[in-house]
Amino acid sequence: MTPETPPDARDPWDRYGWIMAAVWLLFLIFPLVGTFTGDRSVEARIVATAAIGAFAGVYVWTFVRVGAAETPGEVGRIGGRALALLVGLTLTAGTVIQIEALGMTPFLVSVAMFVLPLRRALWVGGTCLVAAVAIPLAAGEPVAALAFGFITLAVGVATGTVRILDERTKQSRLHGEELALVSERERVARDVHDVLGHSLTAVSVKAQLAERLIDQDPERARAELVEIQALARQSLAEIRATVAGLRMARLDEELAAAATVLAGAGIAADLPAEPERVDPRHRPVIAWALREAVTNVVRHSGARRCTVSLEPQRLVVTDDGRGLPPSAEGNGLRGLRERVQAAGGTLSLDHPPGGGTRLEVRL
DSSP states (O other), X not given: OOTTXXXXXXXXXXXXXXXXXXXXXXXXXXXXXXXXXXXOOHHHHHHHHHHHHHHHHHHHHHHHHHHHOOSHHHHHHXXXXXXXXXXXXXXXXXXXXXXXXXXXXXXXXXXXXXXXXXXXXXXXXXXXXXXXXXXXXXXXXXXXXXXXHHHHHHHHHHHHHHHHHHHHHHHHHHHXXXXXXXXXXXXXXXXXXXXXXXXXXXXXXXXXXXXXXXXXXXXXXXXXXXXXXXXXXXXXXXXXXXXXXXXXXXXXXXXXXXXXXXXXXTOEEXXXXXXXXXXXXXHHHHHHHHHHHHHHIIIIIOOSEEEEEEETTEEEEEEOSSOOOGGGXXXXXXXXXXXXXXXXXXXXEEXXXXXXXXXXXXX
């Protein structure tokens, strides 16, 4: 969790994981039973009971505080101090109930696995396992050694597995977020390139036309300047919508824009009149492809005619210009190819026998 993350947006495990940890406190009944059996003074029983009760409270508090921690460093600091206190309480109880205090070691292993770096957690777990086996054996109780050793080992394996799986899950989520961020950046870059490329080409064409007409036909030149202003405002709105992820290319609008920009560049246009014949699922991609293709025709081809044909799952844009060298595929065409491939289609670029360039998008 980061400082900007609202508390209720945390992972539910971070918020309520302490409840699952608290359930296992039921097994502290065994050290408590050991406290009230045998020949012990009232004072000793009070000390052992207080130590076990404090142990339970610190154990739960540790998971509550760790769940609210904001950084791994804070988790480590809280966990290290809590673990030291838990060890002290275990030793305090052990002075009274002796071997029965080993029933508290699985809780030490659990805390270590969830709050310490993995290498240190494994070291704590190994130490607890050795103690759980060696102390009963030294006391001549092999059955207790087997029981405490098995329980400690089982808790270590279970919590270690959960720890490793949780870390892998978090890493996978982070990688997914990074990939999503990269994908979004590529989308914005591709869309901004397409929007700006087309809009600036249209503005440039109209500015050149207005410059030629300013002396011959001032009224028409003024009309072209008004259209340039409108195009600039429209481009600004499109850029804002693109960055916000709200812009959706429309095929009918792109056909109308293609007719305008081709006419302004003095290129005869043969455009279809029925954009609705294209499959509705493919119209946004076809619209982006048409925008990029027409922009390239105006900017690079030197063509006199441009022909656009539409089919339900296909777009073909052909011009009679100078042609495009195979190595001249720039950012626009690369972005368009990625967009088409993401939609499950293919883009091909070739040169008809009579000259010029032919771009085909098939979905």
